[in-house]
Amino acid sequence: MSNEATLHSQQEVMHGAHDHHDHEHHHEDSFISKYVFSMDHKMIAKQFLITGIVWAIIGAFFSVLFRLQLGFPDATFPWLESILGHWAKGGRITAEAYYALVTMHGTILVFFVLTAGLSGTFSNLLIPLQVGARDMASPFMNCLSYWFFFLASLVMMASLFVQTGPASGGWTMYPPLSALGDASIGSKIGVDLWLTSMALFVVSQLLGGLNYISTILNMRTKGMAMTKMPLTIWSFFFTAILGVLSFPVLLSGFILLLMDRHAGTSFYLSDIFIAGKALANEGGSAILYQHLFWFLGHPEVYIIILPAMGMVSEVLAVSSRKPIFGYLAMIGSLFAICILAFLVWAHHMFVTGLNPFLGAFFVLLTLLIAVPSAIKVFNWITTIWKGNINFTPASLFSIGFVSTFISGGLTGIWLGNSSIDIHLHDTMFVIAHFHIVMGVSAFFGMFAGIYHWFPKLYGRFMNSTIGYIHFWVTMVGAYLIFWPMHYEGMAGMPRRYYDVSNWASFKQFGGLNEFITIVVILVFAVQLLFVFNFFYSIFKGRKMTTLNPWHATSLEWTTPIHAGHGNWPGEIPEVYRWAYDYSKDGRDFIPQTEPIGPNEEVH
């Protein structure tokens, strides 16, 4: 089998000097090849996850800092000066620092946590395990994918410490603000480092994405037809396709920006008078960048949410002991979302002066996405209907995911309609909308995945009491933070405002901002509790005693508790049925590896 061949050739590369490579499980791994430059997809998944967690703590902490400013614009916090230095002179964050924090919060959470940390972790962990492969199509490329991400992380981290500060023009990095060092202190070396880091990140995503696609297409075990795969795999598949087709466009946009910054080109620049002189650039279009950016930027939100959808589908089916309702409709809607994701980018640009006739098509296509999304929601609800649901932390987070996905998805119908968007564009309403639908929801999907597959990752369980506290505080907190924020947006309060107290139209929300900030601090503290639970459980968690703790049908639970590189000690199991035979014919569950009985009906 091709799996076998790939793995053996890998071993030859890795152990060229050794004389024996009789069997893949007998060789001794050095520390470096096992924990650092590992080619085992399970270890790479852990690397992505832990790097993602570190970034998530940093990114979330930044949001606590700038929420302090929003909630208490007149207060001073002397400890801020001790960690931020002159960026928080006198204990109050400066406007420059505020915008740097906001920009880094967005960049880190969108790209480093919810793209790399989420799909990087679970695509790596689950694709080979659930399709029945010994590893990825190219374990070496997979290893490179992580290390490019690591390099991107280093560069981004370095940008936090340069004298002029990190990029501060918003995570979308619109030129001319990001193109001209004279326009903002954050647009000096900070933007160069940001662009370099993101370029490395795109390379990492492409290496990973191509691997995921080829593994799913070519390396499924015997009997694993595409229509027998768990929905997790389908969602990772579409996620990878989105990434592979859209990240290169983003990269091209970044390269043009870099050239505008340093090579004197005018792709995005025209008619600019700044720092007391008129620039020579003419004929460029600042709007061109936005097209290139959002051509990735919009698929990006689906890159973030699709893996969460897949994992939630799986966890809901397992914990309610029912097959996922409408399996084919679920695949169909993933496919529809994937196609439409490429055709709606300009709905971020309704007020840029876009031709209204063109805008009309983007309204139509944007609202069209609500149809497959609605199908998914109704199917999830029907999946738990008449089930027998066990509330593990994972299943609670899945239910929370559906709830926040509904809440945030519905406000998308407001914003996708261009006439309403005119009023709500770039207000706090948008912040509330996308934080609920792709921030909170995606995190809930990720938490569901972590609690559910933690035993597979480390052979131990996480503490569920802390898990329950984590879920309930986060769920209640998320709604308390973002629900009232819609009202600020309805009043027209713009996003990215350092201080609203001088505005007759927006200052009435001072008390609300204070309340939101307090909830943010509480929710952040509970996330630290989760992080503690995670690391503590790796070493001290309750040990896993059975192979299949959740009584799931899918293949990953047929591997040993501490599976070596290659996943199955013997032959890769053969698959005979889909992954959702729960409560069928009076049996609690039927694993995928069990042949179809003589009188059995196939789904």
Added chain:
Amino acid sequence: MSGFLAVLVVVLIFIVIFQIAKASEYVSILKGEKKAREQSNRINGFLLIAFLVLGLIGVYYCNDLLKGKILGESASVQGEGVDTLIYVTLAITGIVFIITQILLFWFAFKYQEKEGRKAFYFPHNNKLEVIWTVIPAIALTVLVAFGLKHWFQLTSDAPKDAQVVEVTGKQFNWIFRYPGKDGQLGRRDFKDIDPGAGNELGMDWNDPLNKDDFMPTEVHLVVGKPVKFIIGSRDVIHDVGLPHFRMKMDAVPGIPTTLWFTPKYTTKQMKEKTGNPDFTYEISCDQMCGSGHYSMRGVIVVETQEEFDAWAAKQKSTYSLTHADTAAPTGAPKADSTQKVVAAVTK
């Protein structure tokens, strides 16, 4: 010191929670896994239904608390359409929100794991799936149709008699220019910008159309009369946000954009309507433009035609202000006004 204490308290709370969590794990082992599982399912099932009920009450309470703080009636004729669309969308999405959230949490509560319950094997049902594909599709078609109707109205060409105001963004304030008596704005070029000489916009003084253009610090508009903003930027992208009029348009360097609307109420009327003596129509910058983004505030005054005419008559043309020595050597205000008249006549 207080900071240290705060950290200590947080760490202590962490340790307490952790000890309780660890103890509960031991208890569950002692009690038997089955019993612990039943108990945790009961508690979480109850919490789910409690969350639903309290959540829906919270939604109502939140609305009650904050509805007075969001904008009242639209202050422009065009904005009424936006508001109608918001209410229609709110009704549709609100119904869907309540139904789906109730179903989700109610099912979760009702079908929690119970001794002896068997889950129902229900992999698909074409009829159901067609229903919930078609219903959203119809609802969305209605919203798209309504939305586009308003969209094309909002983005249509301004009426010919609309008052023209040029709004230019720069870091970090707005520059306004009125066409003066001739009703036409003069030529300008960003290369001629010379703030030292008072030429903030690069107006070409050889163009006679420029001679009567004036640049006030506030925008004055006539109630009931359509106004067209010609929007541009001098440096980075800004955005003219007019929350009370439900209008918004980016200010992009090198690419002029426009928007138009008809103000419905004067500033005075709005002060009475809102009961707020400090009410002001504000222009907010809605596109991140640098460290002063949050302070980029403009003021609009809507007034009656008479008030507007009186105000406009008092405005001095930028040309007269910047060419005080050449045009009127004495620099007397009288000379300025004659200059303006002459400019208007010679045009």
